Amino acid sequence: MARVNIFDTTLRDGEQSPGVNLNRLEKLEIAKQLERLGVDVMEAGFPASSQGDFESVREIANTIRNVSVTGLARAVKSDIDTAWEALKDGADPRLHVFIATSPIHMTYKLKKTPEEVIEKAVEMVSYARERFPKVEWSAEDASRSDLSFLAEIIEKVIDAGATVINLPDTVGYTTPAEYGSMFRYMRENVPNIDKAILSAHCHDDLGMALANSIAAVENGAGQVEGTINGIGERAGNAALEELAVALKIRQDFYPAETGLTLKEIKRTSDLVSKLTGMHVPRNKAVVGQNAFAHESGIHQDGVLKHAQTYEIITPEMVGVTSNSLVMGKHSGKHAFKDKLKQLGYDLSDEKVLEAFTEFKKLTDTKKEVTDDDLFTILTDVQTKTIDVKKYELNHFQVSYSDDGIPTATVKLAKPDGSDIEHKADGQGAVEALFNTLDQMIEEDVHITDFQLSSVGSGRDALAQSNVKVTVNGTEYSGRGSSQDVLEAAVKAFLNAVNRGFYHQPAAKAQGAGAH
Ligand SMILES: CC(=O)SCCNC(=O)CCNC(=O)[C@H](O)C(C)(C)COP(=O)(O)OP(=O)(O)OC[C@H]1O[C@@H](n2cnc3c(N)ncnc32)[C@H](O)[C@@H]1OP(=O)(O)O
Numbered sequence: 001m002a003r004v005n006i007f008d009t010t011l012r013d014g015e016q017s018p019g020v021n022l023n024r025l026e027k028l029e030i031a032k033q034l035e036r037l038g039v040d041v042m043e044a045g046f047p048a049s050s051q052g053d054f055e056s057v058r059e060i061a062n063t064i065r066n067v068s069v070t071g072l073a074r075a076v077k078s079d080i081d082t083a084w085e086a087l088k089d090g091a092d093p094r095l096h097v098f099i100a101t102s103p104i105h106m107t108y109k110l111k112k113t114p115e116e117v118i119e120k121a122v123e124m125v126s127y128a129r130e131r132f133p134k135v136e137w138s139a140e141d142a143s144r145s146d147l148s149f150l151a152e153i154i155e156k157v158i159d160a161g162a163t164v165i166n167l168p169d170t171v172g173y174t175t176p177a178e179y180g181s182m183f184r185y186m187r188e189n190v191p192n193i194d195k196a197i198l199s200a201h202c203h204d205d206l207g208m209a210l211a212n213s214i215a216a217v218e219n220g221a222g223q224v225e226g227t228i229n230g231i232g233e234r235a236g237n238a239a240l241e242e243l244a245v246a247l248k249i250r251q252d253f254y255p256a257e258t259g260l261t262l263k264e265i266k267r268t269s270d271l272v273s274k275l276t277g278m279h280v281p282r283n284k285a286v287v288g289q290n291a292f293a294h295e296s297g298i299h300q301d302g303v304l305k306h307a308q309t310y311e312i313i314t315p316e317m318v319g320v321t322s323n324s325l326v327m328g329k330h331s332g333k334h335a336f337k338d339k340l341k342q343l344g345y346d347l348s349d350e351k352v353l354e355a356f357t358e359f360k361k362l363t364d365t366k367k368e369v370t371d372d373d374l375f376t377i378l379t380d381v382q383t384k385t386i387d388v389k390k391y392e393l394n395h396f397q398v399s400y401s402d403d404g405i406p407t408a409t410v411k412l413a414k415p416d417g418s419d420i421e422h423k424a425d426g427q428g429a430v431e432a433l434f435n436t437l438d439q440m441i442e443e444d445v446h447i448t449d450f451q452l453s454s455v456g457s458g459r460d461a462l463a464q465s466n467v468k469v470t471v472n473g474t475e476y477s478g479r480g481s482s483q484d485v486l487e488a489a490v491k492a493f494l495n496a497v498n499r500g501f502y503h504q505p506a507a508k509a510q511g512a513g514a515h
């Protein structure tokens with residue numbers, strides 16, 4: 001059985017999804033979960049793109065020990081140097097360097113001739129190999145490149161030391177037959193191709209990212225790149241959970257397997273969805289809420305008689321379990337710690353105490369605390385990053401009736417200990433609250449997206465809100481959860497504003513806490 005390496009780029013290409021903006025601790029949480037999932041390589045970011053990305057990549061490389069951590073770089077010396085600084089202390093550092101090879105990209109974007117692109121690619125791969133033991137080289141827009149040119153440049157970058165050759169379908173343009181034949185062509189026409197692993201990287205613009213990735217595997221790709229939940233630039237990347245399950249279920253047809261621990265899929269998907277604010281559609285393959293639900297009578301009858309009549313994947317295979325009642329009001333710290341262990345968390349004593357306090361608060365109002373609730377509490381505690389909050393919710397009140405104008409009063413606490421209070425109305429309760437907050441916030445804030453969902457089921461389910469705002473023209477996202485939908489919305493709004501505030505130059509000068 002051939003082993004296909006999984007290269008996860010949730011933290012790099014996934015973060016290129018419009019509106020997604022993960023901070024350092026959120027990235028670290030996802031990285032730890034990707035390690036549990038068992039990916040072979042994780043692309044933690046693009047270190048030269050910003051100081052924040054540099055720090056995230058460095059922290060992930062220094063923390064993750066069982067997965068190779070990589071970072072992206074253009075074919076530019078300073079990008080490679082910056083990536084080395086971020087990755088050098090990692091357990092298995094590798095670089096991912098790319099340059100475009102299609103006529104349209106070379107002519108209009110890079111403004112280079114094909115010969116200059118070959119020269120640059122070779123020079124930068126050799127330069128990278130002076131530091132990195134493993135170097136992946138990507139031919140950006142490979143699927144719109146000339147095949148013989150591609151074969152020529154691949155041969156030269158392998159000679160220069162590239163250990164992985166990635167052939168991305170950057171704009172999601174290719175089809176399975178065409179993409180598969182490109183891999184076959186390289187295997188047949190690049191004399192030194194066996195010295196490198198061939199890799200697929202597909203985008204979903206025409207809905208073919210997964211099919212194209214599988215076609216690449218059929219034609220000799222030893223690595224597939226993608227993201228959890230298929231998030232990524234534009235229509236997204238190939239969804240890794242779909243690939244891993246497809247290969248597992250169709251072992252009869254494809255003699256290939258990944259090293260993923262499939263039972264970790266659901267939790268990874270939930271974490272990525274929660275932290276990015278990109279909700280998984282109900283009908284999404286493998287991880288959607290409906291993926292294992294049978295609605296019609298004939299299907300239900302079949303499943304009752306023999307599950308496999310309509311079920312090719314079991315929920316258990318991907319870690320979907322029914323929400324167990326975990327603990328309640330009278331549970332103590334020992335039982336709580338034990339539960340965290342069962343759920344796979346390894347938290348510092350300080351974080352356990354913080355989570356336990358939140359858990360206890362919840363048990364005052366919620367009878368059944370489920371694994372989903374705990375997951376929400378633990379994720380919030382683990383990714384809480386802003387030490388200095390410019391605006392902290394102290395109290396709010398909404399007066400609301402179906403035939404009157406909703407009015408909100410909000411009291412916020414400021415870091416200097418003083419309070420501010422305002423009142424405003426709106427067309428609905430949420431709008432009244434947001435209008436009130438608008439009046440109290442000094443920065444120029446506009447809401448660009450607002451989402452509200454429930455965690456788990458039942459009338460006392462936790463509410464989770466995701467809000468995107470622009471603060472002085474730049475977009476930030478925030479999250480908030482609470483048993484009350486309005487409180488979740490207010491918390492998410494303030495979280496986004498505080499994150500935006502942290503990035504404003506004045507805040508840095510005042511020494512606001514770590515982001
Ligand atoms: C297909 C992909 O997903 S590629 C990865 C996309 N990810 C990102 O772009 C990450 C976020 N990007 C950034 O933060 C910025 O674009 C930076 C820091 C990388 C560069 O910023 P700037 O220096 O301001 O350049 P800007 O983004 O405007 O333009 C890109 C430049 O890089 C060049 N370039 C693009 N790709 C490559 C490459 N692979 N190798 C070398 N040069 C490249 C472009 O031709 C352009 O050069 P020019 O300034 O001489 O015209």
Ligand SMILES: CC(C)C(=O)C(=O)O
Binds near residue numbers: 140
């Ligand atoms: C940087 C490269 C690999 C990429 O993301 C793409 O071409 O889609």
Ligand SMILES: [Mg+2]
Binds near residue numbers: 013168170203233
């Ligand atoms: Mg991509």
